[in-house]
């Protein structure tokens with residue numbers, strides 16, 4: 001039996017600006033994505049019906065095993081696009097905490113697309129895969145692409161950014177925040193009075209990314225959903241303070257939360273912060289940015 005495996009990275013959003021709702025009812029975004037050395041691996045094989053199995057050293061109870069799993073949605077979209085008649089069985093090795101705003105589901109979808117495209121004869125080119133990915137979820141194109149990128153629209157319209165390596169510490173929070181609920185709080189707290197989005201990133205920010213200048217990047221970290229997530233779950237503030245007091249250059253909410261993400265100067269600063277957070281009873285995850293996106297393994 002032929003099996004094919006691919007992996008795709010999780011991500012953070014060092015910049016997440018949320019604009020007004022557009023005509024489709026979704027908020028326009030202006031966001032910087034950065035892929036992380038935190039990989040989801042998906043193995044596929046042909047089967048009579050879609051099936052999903054899971055493994056991973058983290059809570060998996062929120063991940064559906066039926067056709068609502070995003071890997072099945074990705075497979076159905078690819079099969080339709082290339083006219084493939086048949087289903088697949090998926091084995092997902094999860095490494096990214098579920099529902100934490102680090103794009104684990106999107107990474108699964110991207111890895112599934114790359115693996116299935118190989119299994120089904122490479123009929124979709126890069127452009128077609130990107131279009132299919134955008135139909136599956138706003139963050140799936142970035143998980144395919146990886147590296148660092150500026151996202152506009154719902155996040156699926158991407159422009160690659162140059163980036164050196166950055167050393168992050170993730171701080172998973174044991175609480176679930178629903179993304180629609182965080183956006184609803186954004187609407188309630190802003191009363192629809194939302195600033196227009198910028199057209200471009202500040203040059204100092206793109207220069208800091210290219211140069212690997214963490215101190216300058218720290219100044220530009222920004223998440224419009226951070227205050228909303230903290231408003232819905234006030235203990236986030238103490239987590240933020242804990243990591244900043246522990247010496248992070250800057251700490252922010254990741255995406256719609258509740259995971260927190262702290263930027264450090266380099267590997268040794270990162271190790272110091274991990275030690276401090278461990279001592280405070282947190283379970284920090286050290287990670288670095290990666291230039292790669294979804295690929296076969």
Ligand code: ATP
Nearest residue numbers: 062063069070098099100101102103104105106108
């Ligand atoms: P995002 O940052 O894109 O909002 P996230 O990282 O916060 O995503 P995910 O881990 O991608 O969250 O999962 C969000 C929800 O999607 C889960 O609670 C689960 O119900 C559903 N889901 C569907 N397929 C998957 C999958 N393969 N892995 C994880 N969750 C999945």
